[in-house]
Amino acid sequence: MPVPRARQITLSAAERRRLKQLAYSHTAPYQQVIRVRIVLDAAHGYSNAKISRRRKVTVDTVRLWRGRFAGEGMKGLADRPRSGRPPKFTPVQIAEIKALACQLPAETGVPLSRWSCPDLAAETVARGIAPAISASTVRRILATDAIKPWQYQSWIFIRDPDFAAKAGRVLNLYARIWDGAALDDDEYVISADEKTSIQARCRCHPTLPPGKSRMMRVNHDYKRGGALAYLAAYDVHRAHVMGRCSPKTGIVPFTELVDQVMTAEPYASAKRVFWIVDNGSSHRGKAAADRLATRYPNAVMVHTPVHGSWINQIEIFFSIVQRKVVSPNDFTSLDQVEDRLIAFERRYNETARPFRWKFTPADLEDLLARIERHEQKEFDSQQHDHCEQQPDVLDVAA
Structure with a gap:
């Protein structure tokens, strides 16, 4: 051959x-x-x-x-296509595992707040869905549909009936508009609030700096050295922060912050200074607005909607303070905390630029429209379920 x-x-x-x-x-x-x-x-x-x-x-x-x-x-x-190992779980079993993951554990009688993959694997076997299955297999099954029951995201209803009007005023001020007219050059927008309970945690062992193949090390044990509040006012368009520290929050500390800002230029001689604040007890309601206007006639207090603090730009600055100044918390005394906050404020003002605020009144309208459609859908679904539960009148009469 x-x-x-x-x-x-x-x-x-x-x-x-x-x-x-x-x-x-x-x-x-x-x-x-x-x-x-x-x-x-x-x-x-x-x-x-x-x-x-x-x-x-x-x-x-x-x-x-x-x-x-x-x-x-x-x-x-290249390798030829291969059939691979035959599937161990049927499509029905996979669907039942995914359906179980999409239920709250408490509703199924399991005393858990949320599922983990080992919990789902154990529950799958306990219910007889499959004779045996590992946590990693459950994770791969859920990954095909991006189902992650071990994660959760909080949310809240909009309860303020004037949410659209109040939020619209704030967003228009960010665009330098008030009552449909553009702001003049001598009109300013201030975003103010308090960052409460900044603790002085003195670590029992000094913090070690990072080194070669080693991250910074912070000792877990600490002694409490008290707490203070950081009150700050942020000029939205000039990107300038003015702040002070206080042992506690309240009307008096907030008034001191207002005095600090309104007695300094250019705000002392400004035509109008708009103060955007949330509904905290230090500056809540019409009484706070009247108190501010009486003390400084050129000041106008503008409240964000209830549960609408996220449209207050000072919260962005506070998040920067939390990441760059407060965490990890290792201070020997409250005086050190205050010195660090004031020093960072000066450092920030040297190079700060206005935040690139992208949420516009048009975006607000789209958000409210989506919420309205969602609520209507939920209402229709509840009505449908209610009608199905009601007995038919003709059947009862028969």
Whole structure:
């Protein structure tokens, strides 16, 4: 019986260049590198036996990849599609596992607040959905639909009936508009609030700086050194912060912050200064607005809606303070906390630029419209469920 001749390999300049790049690649899969080197050796005229000795593979392996390249080119060096291991769980079982993950554990009689993959695996076996299943398999099943029951996100209803009007006033002030007219150059917008309960935690062992292959180390044990409040006013368009520290919050500390701002230029001689505040007890309601207007006739207090503090830009600055100044908390005394806050305030004002506020009145309208559609959908669903639960009048009469 005649021995089959080895397939002849002839490479173009482009193919040779591509194959050489793969042959000496440090990132390509090792199997692909071996296949490419077999093809290059074959193009040099080496026999299958010699290539087998050079690449330390069997002659059958050389014959396989040499023949595939001769017949299909570069595509022939890829693996053929494989059926893989047969599925261990049926589509019905997978659907039941996903349905279980989409239920609150308490509603199923399980005393948990949320599911974890080990809990779901144990519950799957307990319910007889599958005789056995691992937590990693449950995680892979849920990953196909991006279901993560161990995560949660909080939300809150809009309870303020004048939410749209109040939020619209604030957003218009950010765009330098009040009552439909543009603000003058001598009119300013201030965003103010308090950051409460900033503690002085003196660590029992000093914090160690980062080093080679080592992150900063903060001792877990600490002694409490008290707490203070940081009151700040942020000029929205000038990106300038004015703040002070106080042992506690209240009307008097907030009034001191107002005095600090309104007695300084350019606010003392300004035509109008708009103060955007939330509904905290220090500046809540019409009484606070009247108190401010009586003390400074050129000051106008503008309240955010209830549960609408997220549209107050001072909260962005407070988040910066939390990340860059307060955390990790390691202060020997409240005086050190105050000095650090005031020093950071000066440092921030040297390079600060206005926040790129992107939430516009048009975005507010879209948000409220989506909420309205969602509430209507929920209402229709409840009405439908209620009608299904009511007995048919004709059936009762019969």
